[in-house]
Amino acid sequence: MSLLEITNLHKSFGGLSAVLKFNFRLDTQELVGLIGPNGAGKTTVFNLITGVYKPNGGSIVFNNENIAGLAPYNICKKGVARTFQNIRLFKDLSVIDNVKIAFHKNVNYNLLNTILRTPAFFRGEKIIEEKALEYLKIFKLEDKRDEIASNLPYGEQRRLEIARALATKPIMLILDEPAAGMNPQETRELMQLIEWIRQDFQLSILLIEHDMSLVMGVCERIYVLDYGQIIAHGLPEEIRNNKKVIEAYLGEEVG
Amino acid sequence: MHEKKKTWLTFLFEVIVLAVLFTIVQYAITVGLINQSYHINITSMCINIILAVSLNLINGFTGQLSLGHAGFMAVGAYASVIMTNNLGMPFIVGILAGCLAAGIAGFLIGVPTLRLKGDYLAIATLGFGEIIRVVLQNIDYVGGPAGMVGITRLTSWPWLYASTIVTILVIVNLINSSYGRAIISVREDEIASELMGINTTSYKVLAFVVGAMFAGLAGVLYAHFFYIIKPETFGFLKSFDIVVMVVLGGLGSTTGAVIAAIFITFLTFALQKYAAVRMIIYSLILIIVMIYRPQGVMGSKELTRKTFARIWGGKK
Ligand SMILES: Nc1ncnc2c1ncn2[C@@H]1O[C@H](COP(=O)(O)OP(=O)(O)O)[C@@H](O)[C@H]1O
Ligand SMILES: [Mg+2]
Helix, strand or coil: CCCEEEEEEEEECCCCEEEEEEEEEEEECCCCEEEEECCCCCCCCCCCCCCCCCCCEEEECCCCCCCCCHHHHHHHHHCCEECCCCCCCCCEEEEEHHHHHHCCHHHCCHHHHHHHCHHHHHHHHHHHHHHHHHHHHCCCCHHHHHCEHHEEEEEEHHHHHHHHHHHCCCCEEEEEEECCCCCCHHEEEEEHHHHHHHHHHEEEEEEEEEEEEHHHCCCCCEEEEEECCCEEEECCCHHCCCCHHHHHHHHHHCC | CCHHHHHHHHHHHHHHHHHHHHHHHHHHHHCCCHHHHHHHHHHHHHHHHHHHHHHHHHHHHHCCCCCCCCHHHHHHHHHHHHHHHHCCCCHHHHHHHHHHHHHHHHHHHHHHHCCCCCCHHHHHHHHHHHHHHHHHHHCHHCCHHHCCCCCCCCCCCCHHHHHHHHHHHHHHHHHCCHHHHHHHHHCCCHHHHCCCCCCCHHHHHHHHHHHHHHHHHHHHHHHHCCECCHHHCCCCHHHHHHHHHHHHHHCCCHHHHHHHHHHHHHHHHHHHHHHHHHHHHHHHHHHHHHCCCCCCCCCCCCCCCHHHHHHHHHHC
């Protein structure tokens, strides 16, 4: 069953069409890759899906509902979570607070409880604390709970960002170049982790990667974007041998 | 169980400390140990603490630069005096009316302006603050430019003390909660915050309204202590004074806001006789702090029970 169905999506910045006639489908619990050379428009697609940008045209149907143009916080509440190409943690806050913020949309005490410090407040905070720790444990960050997020090494910041995204309890997780800046060892571990969370959380995952070889291993289907348009889509083997794709990537290396 | 008992004992201890502080000052006032000018000083100090702590919620914790705080103080002051002096209602009604009116003004101004960012927001709030002042100048019912006079002094030490503590408690409790984390996340990274499911606009408005309500409270206390209110009192310079306290104390530190408010009050008091050099010294201190400690005295740190426990433990 299709979970995400994007039809004819269009976004332009001034005169430049960053995304054009973009069609895309993601099924429930599928892991699909979106690849393409730098500047192809991949991040723009993510920004359109998550509501950071408003599309100029087209529809984004998620879970049988058109979410195109909704505010980001509403799209999050419908079950879409993401990470960013250049990590966007709450840098000056502690590791655990970063995750706790993800639980705010389901907070079960109100402002009056907060100000009067009623038992409901303490119960609610305890639940949030326990849940946040659960997520930190999954990503092996529980020992760093009170550290300031920006003091973590790069790889751990990436993991924390994924932990925070998962804590919003998404149906679909979208990852923007999660392996960027990681060494091969870290990248391998990350890919295993992504595969594992997909199984364990029963997630549908959309993955952007610049490095083609990386996605070949984990993705079931791959879309290739170039100059804002899909130039190929199919199984990893099909993409690997696709002439247009090779040209797009070659063009990048030459230029 | 043991942990719980300890928490209760700490709480009890804090209540006793607060009660003792209250009693000492109350006693000193009653027996005449505190003369008129000291009395004014203590009152200004409490009012400044309320103003600084509440503006810090907006500027420091939410990261929205507001330059119109004195405008909300004016709304609170005028609304309460209408209730008490003109309509003969008790002080508590004046207080509630002042807070409510300032909160409503905060909402009406916050909803359109909080879409703006950074400098634009600062200028818009500055403009609204001035609009409030000009509107008051042109309403005859509240005395126009001459303001309202002959206000009964109802702001007693118990009211001042209770108001200051309630302000600090409400804002500290708000910040140290899931709502507070949502508010701080807006300051940290608005887009990331939205993508965590947080309606950032509504949290900006929440902080703005709560901040405005307490500015209103400060206005009520001011009006009912100094007998007279004029639109000029609540102009841009007053707003700027409050911003200075918040920046001096450290954006995002309630402790810092309190310390800076106390410091600035005493400085103003001490320099009263030297009116000529007052502004020079005042500016010099600001410049020195901004050069050597641009994050303010406290940065974003707080004095908490933990800090005291550490100090205590370290001495042993
Ligand atoms: N906010 C923006 N304003 C103007 N141009 C933008 C903006 N965001 C992206 N673009 C442009 O859109 C194109 C696609 O960018 P992007 O989606 O970041 O590519 P990718 O993620 O595939 O590297 C680029 O030409 C980029 O300059
Ligand atoms: Mg990108």
